[in-house]
Amino acid sequence: MTDHDGDVGRLTSPAPRAAHPPVQRTVEVIGRRPVNAYVELTLAASDMAERAEPGQFVAFAIGGDTSALLLRRSIAISAAGDGVVSVVVSAAGPGSTWLTQRRVGDAVDVVGPLGRPFPAAPAGARALLVGGGYGAAALVGLAARLTAQGHGVDVVAGAASADRLCSVAELQGIADRVEVTTDDGSAGRPGRVTVAVDELLAGAGVVYACGPMPMLRTVADAASARGIPSYVAVEESMACGIGVCMTCVLPVVGEDGRTRFSRSCTEGPVFGGDRVRFADVGALTWDVVGADAMGVVQP
Amino acid sequence: MTDHDGDVGRLTSPAPRAAHPPVQRTVEVIGRRPVNAYVELTLAASDMAERAEPGQFVAFAIGGDTSALLLRRSIAISAAGDGVVSVVVSAAGPGSTWLTQRRVGDAVDVVGPLGRPFPAAPAGARALLVGGGYGAAALVGLAARLTAQGHGVDVVAGAASADRLCSVAELQGIADRVEVTTDDGSAGRPGRVTVAVDELLAGAGVVYACGPMPMLRTVADAASARGIPSYVAVEESMACGIGVCMTCVLPVVGEDGRTRFSRSCTEGPVFGGDRVRFADVGALTWDVVGADAMGVVQP
Amino acid sequence: MSTVETAVDMRTSLGAVEIPSPVLTASGCSAFGQELEPFVDLAAVGALVTKSVQLRPRSGRPTPRMAETPSGMLNSIGLQGPGIDGLLADELPWLAERGARAFVSIAGTRVEDFAELAVRLRGVPGVLGLEVNISCPNVESRGEVFACDPVAASDVIAAVREAADPAHPVYAKLSPDVTDIVGVARAVAESGADGLSMINTLLGLVIDPDTMRPVLGGITGGLSGPAIRPVALRCVWQVHQALPGVPILGMGGIRSGLDALQFVLAGASAVSVGTAVFNDPSAVARVHEELAVALAERGFASLTEAVGYAHR
Amino acid sequence: MSTVETAVDMRTSLGAVEIPSPVLTASGCSAFGQELEPFVDLAAVGALVTKSVQLRPRSGRPTPRMAETPSGMLNSIGLQGPGIDGLLADELPWLAERGARAFVSIAGTRVEDFAELAVRLRGVPGVLGLEVNISCPNVESRGEVFACDPVAASDVIAAVREAADPAHPVYAKLSPDVTDIVGVARAVAESGADGLSMINTLLGLVIDPDTMRPVLGGITGGLSGPAIRPVALRCVWQVHQALPGVPILGMGGIRSGLDALQFVLAGASAVSVGTAVFNDPSAVARVHEELAVALAERGFASLTEAVGYAHR
Numbered sequence A, B: 001m002t003d004h005d006g007d008v009g010r011l012t013s014p015a016p017r018a019a020h021p022p023v024q025r026t027v028e029v030i031g032r033r034p035v036n037a038y039v040e041l042t043l044a045a046s047d048m049a050e051r052a053e054p055g056q057f058v059a060f061a062i063g064g065d066t067s068a069l070l071l072r073r074s075i076a077i078s079a080a081g082d083g084v085v086s087v088v089v090s091a092a093g094p095g096s097t098w099l100t101q102r103r104v105g106d107a108v109d110v111v112g113p114l115g116r117p118f119p120a121a122p123a124g125a126r127a128l129l130v131g132g133g134y135g136a137a138a139l140v141g142l143a144a145r146l147t148a149q150g151h152g153v154d155v156v157a158g159a160a161s162a163d164r165l166c167s168v169a170e171l172q173g174i175a176d177r178v179e180v181t182t183d184d185g186s187a188g189r190p191g192r193v194t195v196a197v198d199e200l201l202a203g204a205g206v207v208y209a210c211g212p213m214p215m216l217r218t219v220a221d222a223a224s225a226r227g228i229p230s231y232v233a234v235e236e237s238m239a240c241g242i243g244v245c246m247t248c249v250l251p252v253v254g255e256d257g258r259t260r261f262s263r264s265c266t267e268g269p270v271f272g273g274d275r276v277r278f279a280d281v282g283a284l285t286w287d288v289v290g291a292d293a294m295g296v297v298q299p
Numbered sequence C, D: 001m002s003t004v005e006t007a008v009d010m011r012t013s014l015g016a017v018e019i020p021s022p023v024l025t026a027s028g029c030s031a032f033g034q035e036l037e038p039f040v041d042l043a044a045v046g047a048l049v050t051k052s053v054q055l056r057p058r059s060g061r062p063t064p065r066m067a068e069t070p071s072g073m074l075n076s077i078g079l080q081g082p083g084i085d086g087l088l089a090d091e092l093p094w095l096a097e098r099g100a101r102a103f104v105s106i107a108g109t110r111v112e113d114f115a116e117l118a119v120r121l122r123g124v125p126g127v128l129g130l131e132v133n134i135s136c137p138n139v140e141s142r143g144e145v146f147a148c149d150p151v152a153a154s155d156v157i158a159a160v161r162e163a164a165d166p167a168h169p170v171y172a173k174l175s176p177d178v179t180d181i182v183g184v185a186r187a188v189a190e191s192g193a194d195g196l197s198m199i200n201t202l203l204g205l206v207i208d209p210d211t212m213r214p215v216l217g218g219i220t221g222g223l224s225g226p227a228i229r230p231v232a233l234r235c236v237w238q239v240h241q242a243l244p245g246v247p248i249l250g251m252g253g254i255r256s257g258l259d260a261l262q263f264v265l266a267g268a269s270a271v272s273v274g275t276a277v278f279n280d281p282s283a284v285a286r287v288h289e290e291l292a293v294a295l296a297e298r299g300f301a302s303l304t305e306a307v308g309y310a311h312r
């Protein structure tokens, strides 16, 4: 558990807001291609493409007016530019499956760009980017921005198996070094991302990660243990994506050193890796602001 | 109002059940074409095609597992044969609109053939077929069967305007005479179907009609007034289409001369035109069997 | 219903009577079973819960009798049916001939009506037991909803239990339209109910934007379908929590095996599939198979092991 | 919110206070309004009904806090919020600066809490009035649901009406989870409520088929969205029928202008859009426009003419 008696020794500042507010548009699907176990959709969404910054996401309405699925689905932006926004979707449940079934020419209702982008790297720092599964897609834009700004960039892309890797070719085209790991050894080095992260951390001045929560936790803890600032893009269950429903919270330590239930859609999805209290996600501990009013008090 | 003191003078017998029970299948859309204001869908549904008789319908599930529309939509069979069933759909509300948006290659879940078919014509009788709007589509198979059985066939196809006519070319290829009427005069003779029906009734030994309820009522009354048996395929709001929900009832006089709330999906949709109490549709009169238990008693 | 390829023992019981499948039809949603014959093996269905019958034949309400709603529907059929004589003469013999089990739903407007119906059904072949519809909101007046008053509800159940064939389990069908469903459940259980069927429809209303009047002639109607599933599950959960010994026939929006599983885990030892039959006439058989697979995947050897598991 | 091209006078009022649009947000579904700014002209919204505030800051419940359900969702947020101090310091000034009207939802666990909140909100700029959340089923214990008991509900409303700024209309927000909603409505109206907000969520439950436990940490949660619309409309209909003089702020599953029209025809003089905002962040503005068009098409010159029209 992160130290939470004041903000002493914290390595990160909270990620700042994005420069631009989101927009809501009905856009056309202009490209669809299977990418391993995923489907990449390309959308003609010029004002979203202009506004988007790496780490942000979009939220799709699912199935039109007669759909029984009311809540938007949040999907990270994998590429934005030239009037076009791309996303990589994994068919997890009914909503994301519906998304993967869109065809070229279909219209989709999308809100974005949403959430806080990855903050800039410290001057001169070499960056280590860690992506798990489709999470690697969200790092492509970040890798490009960092290299353009003159940062050295290493990448670790991991997945359960080869078919669940993502964006490796794109990242290889940008980063200095791309290490691939798979749990089952079907591609790259066998094992979790940690096998490569532990190696590359030594040279890193900042770490960025996107992927499943257990991976984020491991990467953030490893970085913090070495005194390296890290930023993680979390994935919490979201109902609205725009900050009005309060379903997507997790315990995050603020600049005052106090822990609050913070909305991952608007105060995240990018948080300082040493600010997210991973061990307490899904729990309510007494030191969360307002826990006392819920009857949870210091033991 | 129809005479309902006994069944004296009734011109029709209740339509008998279909020869075959319905089946439920997920079938492929193999053809889609706009037909004036409607869309004709062709389905690869061989066992339904084999079983179907003119006057029967099918019931479509709308929108798959994640659809908020739970109830099936009933659509008359316009053609059945060679492993294929066709329907003509008018986009009235969300469900029928969804149907008209199906594309070739899509799968749809359909139950059928449902309901009672049009009964045979009396020996040697010349038949007058009257179709309103897309209702004419349901008469194509009937016209073919009647001519094959050696009956003379005249048809009146009417609609509000030219673009809401249906199946006129197909009927012209089968029937001896096809009269077209439109309310606005944009095709054929201006006015309601009655302008043509009144003329053709003289030579008819039996009348079959499919279309909106007011049209059915007019045609049935005109036939009954001349002592000609008529059969009408009614369109009542249905939730299940298979006879289990009791939503689709209308007051129909049985062979015992008593009026019952009869299910239009399983006891219809084809009823004797002189058995449907059109004036009392949507009402509960004291002489309906079981009205007394509802507190509606003879005044 | 094809035999599923799982080793899960799907037997359960209604009161003391064993049935081969925990999946039943819901009253009013499969008429008297005949129309399902093309789609389902009726003898393999847990039981056919028949449309609520009253003493006299009823015409039911004039149309429109339904309105589609998001993930549900509103109905106001008004208990159209043949009356007990018609049921005994036509429907029950037809089911008995096919080896189908009838769980007969009875309804009435006075306590004595219910008792008389129970008497008429004593010893009738093919009748497995009685579901007492004290909660239908579709009858003529709001006053008729016995299920909203623990005392009125118990009066009916006590009278039925006394009048009914001792071999017939008597289930009380509860309405969710109450402040305290546990209170009603406790009252009827104490009055002799062998089990509880829950839930009946929620009272709802839809206005037609064209006529600008309520769609249904009866103004209000009963809301059913997946839309109400979370409410139904909550009722089953609360009642099983309070009265773990009372068997529950769970229903309300069940459409798939995983939906049925939720009810079982919440405490139902059997389930009824209602509105989903309108969407899929083979739903009852499909839900049985999907439930068997779901139980097997979760390592249950029998359905009964899973009943109430979410409370443990 | 673009001005609609209809001549319909859309003004209505909450109690005695006039508002330019009958379409409001719903408490807890638009936070404190700030996040809607990119999508909606906040000053044109009838009023922003803010997330229910209590005396102290609250963390709310641990996650998972929601489950999607057919045409709806279940939530158990646990009234996360900044407390009255945070509201007064940050949220209300922000709204007031933009000319937005705040209809402040207050919640508490004791009658005195409610009264104290009402006092703190007296004369605060931008505050139009108070919605008293006596019906939230998400707080710690079932016992806290004042709205299920006409006496407890009236106690709260009487105390708030007495404590509140006389210029602030006080609306009581009712729960549908009662046997007799008209009884509760009558009780709070007699205790001084200037209007009724209805309905709050229905108590529901979802079980996760993987963990085989309730999805929500709080076990039960509040069901909202189009799924519950027929229940909400029924409640509005019944209460307007019984108490035609009491203004109603209608809500529950409103997603389109035609949905809102149903509530107006049933007796609501204003409506709140809740869960639909999650689906469409511009829903509040869109519903206003669609409602204006729908009223114009039906020949109404003003919204107020249509209020309760379905009863006439």
Ligand SMILES: Cc1cc2nc3c(=O)[nH]c(=O)nc-3n(C[C@H](O)[C@H](O)[C@H](O)COP(=O)(O)OP(=O)(O)OC[C@H]3O[C@@H](n4cnc5c(N)ncnc54)[C@H](O)[C@@H]3O)c2cc1C
Binding pocket: A057, A071, A072, A073, A074, A075, A076, A077, A087, A088, A089, A090, A091, A092, A093, A094, A095, A096, A097, A134, A135, A137, A234, A235, A236, A237, A238, A239, A269, D068
């Ligand atoms: C910031 C962010 C970025 C994401 N990026 C991607 C991406 O690039 N590619 C991708 O395939 N998926 C991504 N996800 C996950 C994706 O949102 C979920 O897989 C999806 O919402 C699940 O919906 P479903 O209907 O398929 O599944 P269900 O489990 O049926 O969803 C039920 C409900 O829970 C919510 N929900 C469930 N899981 C998640 C989740 N992990 N995150 C948010 N809401 C959830 C859904 O919105 C829905 O309301 C991202 C999630 C977040 C929060």
Ligand SMILES: Cc1cc2nc3c(=O)[nH]c(=O)nc-3n(C[C@H](O)[C@H](O)[C@H](O)COP(=O)(O)OP(=O)(O)OC[C@H]3O[C@@H](n4cnc5c(N)ncnc54)[C@H](O)[C@@H]3O)c2cc1C
Binding pocket: B057, B071, B072, B073, B074, B075, B076, B077, B087, B088, B089, B090, B091, B092, B093, B094, B095, B096, B097, B134, B135, B137, B234, B235, B236, B237, B238, B239, B269, C068
């Ligand atoms: C025997 C029969 C044959 C039909 N044949 C055709 C045909 O060949 N072509 C065609 O375009 N339409 C046909 N219809 C009408 C068609 O079923 C309805 O237009 C359609 O169900 C409306 O659904 P919706 O979602 O578009 O409209 P909505 O009005 O939104 O439907 C809401 C609900 O009401 C029911 N409903 C509404 N209108 C009708 C209706 N007229 N009949 C049955 N249910 C209704 C729907 O099933 C649904 O449950 C036929 C109806 C019947 C009963």
Ligand SMILES: Cc1cc2nc3c(=O)[nH]c(=O)nc-3n(C[C@H](O)[C@H](O)[C@H](O)COP(=O)(O)O)c2cc1C
Binding pocket: B245, C026, C027, C028, C029, C051, C052, C075, C077, C079, C105, C133, C136, C173, C199, C200, C201, C222, C223, C224, C225, C226, C228, C251, C252, C253, C254, C272, C273, C274, C275, C276
């Ligand atoms: C059209 C229709 C008719 C019904 N008729 C009855 C009835 O006669 N008796 C009864 O106890 N319940 C009746 N019900 C309620 C159902 O049995 C069931 O309790 C309810 O619909 C919830 O289940 P479901 O969501 O699976 O339909 C009826 C429901 C519907 C939709």
Ligand SMILES: Cc1cc2nc3c(=O)[nH]c(=O)nc-3n(C[C@H](O)[C@H](O)[C@H](O)COP(=O)(O)O)c2cc1C
Binding pocket: A245, D026, D027, D028, D029, D051, D052, D075, D077, D079, D105, D133, D136, D173, D199, D200, D201, D222, D223, D224, D225, D226, D228, D251, D252, D253, D254, D272, D273, D274, D275, D276
């Ligand atoms: C996520 C969420 C949070 C809510 N929070 C509150 C609340 O704080 N106070 C309150 O009175 N109602 C709250 N509600 C209830 C809504 O205001 C509204 O009464 C209900 O959701 C029905 O409307 P809808 O179907 O349009 O959402 C909440 C609803 C949701 C979905």
Ligand code: FES
Binding pocket: A237, A238, A239, A240, A241, A242, A243, A244, A245, A246, A247, A248, A249, A263, A264, A265, A266
């Ligand atoms: S998803 Fe609604 S507040 Fe974050």
Ligand code: FES
Binding pocket: B237, B238, B239, B240, B241, B242, B243, B244, B245, B246, B247, B248, B249, B263, B264, B265, B266
């Ligand atoms: S549509 Fe269900 S009985 Fe006719």
